[in-house]
Amino acid sequence: MKIGVADTTFARVNMGAIAVDEIRRHASVQIERYTVPGVKDLPVACKKLIEERKCDLVMALGMPGGVEKDKLCAHEASQGLIMTQLMTNRHIIEVFVHEDEAKDGKELSWLAEQRTREHAVNAVRLLLYPKELEKMAGTGQRQGFEDAGPARR
Amino acid sequence: MKIGVADTTFARVNMGAIAVDEIRRHASVQIERYTVPGVKDLPVACKKLIEERKCDLVMALGMPGGVEKDKLCAHEASQGLIMTQLMTNRHIIEVFVHEDEAKDGKELSWLAEQRTREHAVNAVRLLLYPKELEKMAGTGQRQGFEDAGPARR
Amino acid sequence: MKIGVADTTFARVNMGAIAVDEIRRHASVQIERYTVPGVKDLPVACKKLIEERKCDLVMALGMPGGVEKDKLCAHEASQGLIMTQLMTNRHIIEVFVHEDEAKDGKELSWLAEQRTREHAVNAVRLLLYPKELEKMAGTGQRQGFEDAGPARR
Amino acid sequence: MKIGVADTTFARVNMGAIAVDEIRRHASVQIERYTVPGVKDLPVACKKLIEERKCDLVMALGMPGGVEKDKLCAHEASQGLIMTQLMTNRHIIEVFVHEDEAKDGKELSWLAEQRTREHAVNAVRLLLYPKELEKMAGTGQRQGFEDAGPARR
Amino acid sequence: MKIGVADTTFARVNMGAIAVDEIRRHASVQIERYTVPGVKDLPVACKKLIEERKCDLVMALGMPGGVEKDKLCAHEASQGLIMTQLMTNRHIIEVFVHEDEAKDGKELSWLAEQRTREHAVNAVRLLLYPKELEKMAGTGQRQGFEDAGPARR
Numbered sequence: 001m002k003i004g005v006a007d008t009t010f011a012r013v014n015m016g017a018i019a020v021d022e023i024r025r026h027a028s029v030q031i032e033r034y035t036v037p038g039v040k041d042l043p044v045a046c047k048k049l050i051e052e053r054k055c056d057l058v059m060a061l062g063m064p065g066g067v068e069k070d071k072l073c074a075h076e077a078s079q080g081l082i083m084t085q086l087m088t089n090r091h092i093i094e095v096f097v098h099e100d101e102a103k104d105g106k107e108l109s110w111l112a113e114q115r116t117r118e119h120a121v122n123a124v125r126l127l128l129y130p131k132e133l134e135k136m137a138g139t140g141q142r143q144g145f146e147d148a149g150p151a152r153r
Numbered sequence: 154m155k156i157g158v159a160d161t162t163f164a165r166v167n168m169g170a171i172a173v174d175e176i177r178r179h180a181s182v183q184i185e186r187y188t189v190p191g192v193k194d195l196p197v198a199c200k201k202l203i204e205e206r207k208c209d210l211v212m213a214l215g216m217p218g219g220v221e222k223d224k225l226c227a228h229e230a231s232q233g234l235i236m237t238q239l240m241t242n243r244h245i246i247e248v249f250v251h252e253d254e255a256k257d258g259k260e261l262s263w264l265a266e267q268r269t270r271e272h273a274v275n276a277v278r279l280l281l282y283p284k285e286l287e288k289m290a291g292t293g294q295r296q297g298f299e300d301a302g303p304a305r306r
Numbered sequence: 307m308k309i310g311v312a313d314t315t316f317a318r319v320n321m322g323a324i325a326v327d328e329i330r331r332h333a334s335v336q337i338e339r340y341t342v343p344g345v346k347d348l349p350v351a352c353k354k355l356i357e358e359r360k361c362d363l364v365m366a367l368g369m370p371g372g373v374e375k376d377k378l379c380a381h382e383a384s385q386g387l388i389m390t391q392l393m394t395n396r397h398i399i400e401v402f403v404h405e406d407e408a409k410d411g412k413e414l415s416w417l418a419e420q421r422t423r424e425h426a427v428n429a430v431r432l433l434l435y436p437k438e439l440e441k442m443a444g445t446g447q448r449q450g451f452e453d454a455g456p457a458r459r
Numbered sequence: 460m461k462i463g464v465a466d467t468t469f470a471r472v473n474m475g476a477i478a479v480d481e482i483r484r485h486a487s488v489q490i491e492r493y494t495v496p497g498v499k500d501l502p503v504a505c506k507k508l509i510e511e512r513k514c515d516l517v518m519a520l521g522m523p524g525g526v527e528k529d530k531l532c533a534h535e536a537s538q539g540l541i542m543t544q545l546m547t548n549r550h551i552i553e554v555f556v557h558e559d560e561a562k563d564g565k566e567l568s569w570l571a572e573q574r575t576r577e578h579a580v581n582a583v584r585l586l587l588y589p590k591e592l593e594k595m596a597g598t599g600q601r602q603g604f605e606d607a608g609p610a611r612r
Numbered sequence: 613m614k615i616g617v618a619d620t621t622f623a624r625v626n627m628g629a630i631a632v633d634e635i636r637r638h639a640s641v642q643i644e645r646y647t648v649p650g651v652k653d654l655p656v657a658c659k660k661l662i663e664e665r666k667c668d669l670v671m672a673l674g675m676p677g678g679v680e681k682d683k684l685c686a687h688e689a690s691q692g693l694i695m696t697q698l699m700t701n702r703h704i705i706e707v708f709v710h711e712d713e714a715k716d717g718k719e720l721s722w723l724a725e726q727r728t729r730e731h732a733v734n735a736v737r738l739l740l741y742p743k744e745l746e747k748m749a750g751t752g753q754r755q756g757f758e759d760a761g762p763a764r765r
Contacts (some may be wrong), residue, residue, distance in 0.1 A: 009748040044698060086240060138168055232382055239351065279343075
């Protein structure tokens with residue numbers, strides 16, 4: 001089994017290194033790293049990780065900026081990541097942390113690390129323990145900030 | 154005949170279990186379940202249900218959050234689900250319940266269950282009884298809240 | 307020659323029946339009918355009409371609701387219908403009537419019927435009499451409400 | 460060499476006839492004409508011009524209306540035209556004149572003619588004289604209204 | 613190794629010439645130039661550079677105008693550029709400078725040149741020195757204006 005980790009030089013936190021660290025805690029898999037300039041370069045990087053470097057699943061890590069133009073870039077990247085999955089029949093776990101989700105650099109660092117680690121666990125589950133996810137269906141899981149939890153009836 | 158049921162851990166109601174229950178009331182078909190983290194993971198999950206696990210039709214169940222960023226995720230997921238259908242020539246019944254459609258957790262639970270059950274019936278009709286849908290053409294059907302009904306002349 | 311007619315149970319007017327009626331007035335062609343729950347189910351229905359039921363052209367009939375979420379559904383459906391055409395090299399005449407285009411149920415019924423009938427004629431022209439459309443190029447045709455007409459110089 | 464000219468009955472100016480006239484002034488090429496109802500019908504029309512009628516390049520001419528729904532149609536058409544180019548490896552020169560770009564019918568006629576003629580020249584250059592375009596790189600060319608010109612340093 | 617440089621006559625700065633100059637400072641590669649009218653013509657131009665002229669990577673250079681319609685064109689072009697990459701498994705470095713990012717022509721010239729040069733270096737790194745990018749992962753790199761730098765903890 002091989003997991004790809006694609007990240008960017010644009011991000012202000014080394015999300016790729018965090019993902020690699022967390023994956024290693026949960027699974028003995030090979031890891032392929034690929035760093036590109038920005039989020040719009042991620043889709044083809046993920047496709048190359050899957051098709052040329054034979055990854056079974058990829059994490060796509062990015063940190064879009066806070067202005068309108070950045071939001072649009074993130075949207076385009078997300079559309080590309082979904083298309084990549086459809087062209088390859090492989091999961092790509094998108095982990096985007098928007099700069100304006102955090103109130104300062106300290107919270108941004110914390111959020112990027114937390115969300116990356118929680119999604120790294122999701123990646124391992126999808127690849128190796130899919131039944132664990134089924135048990136968590138509809139429980140209001142969130143990555144980074146607190147879980148929403150199940151809706152009270 | 155085999156129906157796939159794809160849902161998420163992000164949702165705050167176990168829509169997948171509800172779908173399975175309702176499908177079983179109306180048809181003797183095999184059911185394949187697949188749970189992923191969020192709605193953006195649904196398109197490739199549905200494609201894998203169709204291509205790898207041989208489902209004839211899939212229900213894609215999700216509960217997007219209420220803020221702008223969540224709306225965009227749901228939009229991207231919907232585009233991906235349409236593309237998946239075009240790549241496979243199979244129907245995917247999208248059942249999304251937006252958190253802000255309900256005024257509290259109780260209504261959210263009710264709405265998620267109601268819409269899922271009504272769409273499960275649609276799924277069975279599409280697969281087994283397409284002529285029933287033709288009889289209902291243009292009658293203003295809604296899933297969850299009350300039907301709009303035919304336009305008064 | 308075979309024309310497909312895809313419509314929805316969501317619509318509040320039986321646009322499919324109107325389309326069938328109007329096509330029959332103008333051409334002796336086979337007609338295949340396909341009713342789905344909503345507009346987002348139309349793209350794959352049209353693709354199946356073209357590829358599995360051998361239609362040469364399809365009319366895709368829908369009536370999106372008036373709120374923002376409905377507009378987005380219609381947009382996603384339209385994108386899917388364009389992609390379907392590109393994947394099949396067949397025309398799909400999209401006939402969408404937005405609920406908020408009309409001031410009440412009566413006008414909505416009128417508009418849905420009028421637009422469907424005028425587009426049914428367009429469908430027949432595209433398939434059988436393409437030169438007729440060329441003669442109408444740049445004349446400001448509209449379907450439903452009054453024609454805009456050519457720009458006055 | 461063969462150039463396709465696709466236009467609409469929705470437009471209020473016969474942009475197709477203008478394009479044909481201008482192309483003939485600059486090149487001895489075959490021309491194929493194709494008129495469809497509206498801009499959303501243009502992508503597949505262009506694809507058919509390229510694949511079935513063997514055009515080497517196509518001009519796609521349209522005049523979207525001024526309200527929000529029309530803007531969205533134009534956007535969907537543009538996305539489809541780009542996808543068509545990627546599926547065929549042929550250029551499609553999109554010439555859209557938005558009704559609200561002009562203050563009255565007279566200016567609209569002028570603008571539609573001017574922009575169509577200038578883009579017809581671009582079409583000929585792309586097909587026959589690509590080096591001419593390279594010489595104009597970064598010079599702030601516009602089609603219709605006045606050129607922006609190079610940025611002053 | 614061959615790098616493609618696609619640019620436009622719409623841009624108000626000769627970004628293509630700047631890219632060629634900067635690439636030559638950092639790598640001995642063949643360069644193919646391709647100039648088109650506007651940003652929406654870039655996706656197929658890049659695809660032709662990759663498939664017909666055998667480029668291993670392409671830079672797509674454009675300068676969208678400042679009004680809403682221009683923003684939408686840029687969005688459509690970006691989506692097309694991502695799709696092109698997915699269809700070819702080659703990177704396309706998008707370098708778009710929005711006219712309204714700069715306060716006057718002088719700053720616009722400076723920004724277009726600076727961003728183009730910095731991305732030309734990224735292009736060379738992606739093609740020849742991918743490990744250099746990995747060392748810069750998460751360091752808040754920007755092209756044109758000042759780097760954001762890593763988030764302070």
